[in-house]
Amino acid sequence: MTLSLFDQFASPALLGIPLIAIALTFPWILLPSSTSRWLDNRLSTLQSWFLVRFTHQLLQPLNFGGHKWALVLTSLMVYIITLNLLGLLPYTFTPTTQLAMNLGLAVPLWLATVVLGLRNNPTNALGHLLPHATPTVLIPALIIIETISLFIRPLALGVRLTANLTAGHLLMQLIATAVFVLTSLMPPVAMITSVVLLLLTLLEMAVAMIQAYVFVLLLSLYLQENI
Amino acid sequence: MLSRLSVLSANALKSSSPLGAGLVQASRSLQTSSQSLAPVPPLPEMGSKVRHGIFPEELFQLLYPKTGVTGPYMLGAGLITYLLSKELYVINHETLIALSVGSVIVFAVKKYGPSVAAFADKLNEDKVAKAQEVKDGAIASLTQAIEDEKKEQWRVDGRSMLFDAKRNNVAMILETNYRERLHMVTNEVKRRLDYQVALQDLQRRMAQEHMVNWVEKNVVSSITPQQEKESIAKCITDLKALAKATQSKAAA
Numbered sequence: 001m002t003l004s005l006f007d008q009f010a011s012p013a014l015l016g017i018p019l020i021a022i023a024l025t026f027p028w029i030l031l032p033s034s035t036s037r038w039l040d041n042r043l044s045t046l047q048s049w050f051l052v053r054f055t056h057q058l059l060q061p062l063n064f065g066g067h068k069w070a071l072v073l074t075s076l077m078v079y080i081i082t083l084n085l086l087g088l089l090p091y092t093f094t095p096t097t098q099l100a101m102n103l104g105l106a107v108p109l110w111l112a113t114v115v116l117g118l119r120n121n122p123t124n125a126l127g128h129l130l131p132h133a134t135p136t137v138l139i140p141a142l143i144i145i146e147t148i149s150l151f152i153r154p155l156a157l158g159v160r161l162t163a164n165l166t167a168g169h170l171l172m173q174l175i176a177t178a179v180f181v182l183t184s185l186m187p188p189v190a191m192i193t194s195v196v197l198l199l200l201t202l203l204e205m206a207v208a209m210i211q212a213y214v215f216v217l218l219l220s221l222y223l224q225e226n227i
Numbered sequence: 228m229l230s231r232l233s234v235l236s237a238n239a240l241k242s243s244s245p246l247g248a249g250l251v252q253a254s255r256s257l258q259t260s261s262q263s264l265a266p267v268p269p270l271p272e273m274g275s276k277v278r279h280g281i282f283p284e285e286l287f288q289l290l291y292p293k294t295g296v297t298g299p300y301m302l303g304a305g306l307i308t309y310l311l312s313k314e315l316y317v318i319n320h321e322t323l324i325a326l327s328v329g330s331v332i333v334f335a336v337k338k339y340g341p342s343v344a345a346f347a348d349k350l351n352e353d354k355v356a357k358a359q360e361v362k363d364g365a366i367a368s369l370t371q372a373i374e375d376e377k378k379e380q381w382r383v384d385g386r387s388m389l390f391d392a393k394r395n396n397v398a399m400i401l402e403t404n405y406r407e408r409l410h411m412v413t414n415e416v417k418r419r420l421d422y423q424v425a426l427q428d429l430q431r432r433m434a435q436e437h438m439v440n441w442v443e444k445n446v447v448s449s450i451t452p453q454q455e456k457e458s459i460a461k462c463i464t465d466l467k468a469l470a471k472a473t474q475s476k477a478a479a
Contacts, residue, residue, distance in 0.1 A: 039354060041270065042347035049350055090325035176320035176327075194323070201327045 005173055009166065012093045023093050027082035051078070058220055066227045069220070076105070077216040084165060084208030088201070097169060099162045106157035109219055114150070117226025125226055157218060164211045168204045175200060280336070 012019040032044045040048070055074050059067055080096060087094025095101050117125035129146040130139065175197045182190035276284035282299070290298040310316040 037270075039351045041274070042344055045347045045350050046343070049347075088328055090321040090328065172324055173320060176323040179323050180320045194327070197323065198327050198330070201324075201331050205331065 005170060008093070008169060008173065009097050011098070019093070020095065023095050024083075026086055027079050030086075031078070031082065058216065062220065062224055063227060066220075066223050069223055072109070073216050073220055076109075076219075077212055080105075080161070080212035080215060081209055084212055085205065087165065087169065088204055088208065094165055094169065096161055097166045099158060102158035102161045103154065106161075106215075107154040110154040110157065110222060113219070113222040113226045116223075121226070128225055153218075153222065157215060161211050161215055164207055168200075168207055172197070172200055172204060280333075 012023065032041075032047060034048070035044055039045075051074060054077065055070050058073055058077075059070055062069075083094060083096050086092055087096070114125070129143050129150070131142070131146070134142050175193060179190050179193045179197055182193060278284055278287060287299050290302070294301065311318070
């Protein structure tokens with residue numbers, strides 16, 4: 001069967017056995033768990049240093065009640081970043097290219113922030129629907145617009161992550177195919193295109209990390225508004 | 228039996244590949260009974276040696292007796308050639324992606340690897356240094372306490388000298404006091420005696436004066452008027468004679 005460019009995003013299966021579960025557990029397998037030692041090896045030390053710094057920086061603008069979310073947000077960040085970076089290796093499947101997965105991560109977490117806000121501080125939560133100092137004439141329209149923007153947030157979160165990663169992977173496949181084909185036809189053009197491929201690889205690595213961070217940062221922002 | 232086999236094979240893989248280490252980590256979290264916790268095997272301080280970043284040194288040592296130095300490389304080349312010629316591995320665009328991603332990873336590791344490793348080592352060293360500092364501080368304070376105690380003991384030894392000096396002081400003060408009082412007594416007695424002497428002198432003097440006055444009075448009262456006239460006439464004749472003698476002396 002001829003492969004199209006979109007077949008890399010199909011859920012992987014081997015002889016009918018879905019491999020998505022293994023793909024989803026890779027971050028857990030590959031990253032070191034916390035040891036009971038006082039002095040760890042380099043990888044564990046670096047990991048714990050990074051986690052401490054990241055958690056500290058993420059939770060700084062949040063008040064004390066928001067600190068309960070530390071574990072969720074940090075582990076989410078590490079999970080998404082590992083999945084994204086692993087997906088850059090050849091012949092790997094990136095679960096975060098699936099819209100279902102990203103919406104499955106975004107909608108519950110966003111909904112949790114909204115429900116928390118409405119339960120604990122309903123006046124403040126509803127107050128966010130009207131920005132400061134709007135002219136009285138615009139109030140009805142603005143409330144409708146703000147409500148729409150509120151409900152579009154989970155969609156935006158999920159689709160942002162999906163679109164970025166899918167687009168990146170697609171581009172890499174396209175340009176790699178172009179280089180592959182051009183090598184026999186016009187080698188100098190192929191060289192230039194391979195330079196483009198190299199730059200794109202760098203971009204994709206950056207995008208992988210940044211998109212994960214943006215996902216978690218926006219969630220913490222929504223939390224800040226509501227807690 | 229199969230689980231033991233898997234653990235053994237996982238242990239063999241644990242040297243350098245991250246997947247091997249990850250498998251050991253994952254299986255270790257499933258071993259929760261206390262029997263598997265002790266004795267904990269000590270982890271090596273540094274990872275085992277690898278060649279070209281991923282191939283463990285043990286592989287080269289394994290093949291050295293039979294195939295020498297170039298053995299593993301021939302094995303690698305042969306394997307790759309076999310896979311390519313039999314089209315077990317097809318070169319397509321993913322290969323190019325693998326090449327670019329691989330080159331980026333290799334470049335990053337070569338460039339930033341040593342500094343990241345040094346940073347991780349420094350984090351651990353700082354931990355050790357902090358604990359060492361606490362320990363050294365405790366040892367220093369205890370040594371200082373020992374020295375202070377010794378000094379106090381030496382001070383206690385010297386206390387008897389201090390008491391002797393104080394005793395001497397007190398004895399000197401007592402002696403001085405006694406001598407002062409002695410002086411005072413002597414002075415007082417001398418004063419009393421001087422008074423008596425002065426009293427006697429006064430008495431003698433008064434007696435002498437009284438006697439002189441009595442003698443004078445008697446003498447003056449014994450001079451009769453007849454005697455007085457005769458003495459006055461004699462004095463006048465004497466005076467005249469003297470006057471004549473003086474005048475003659477003056478004229479001569």
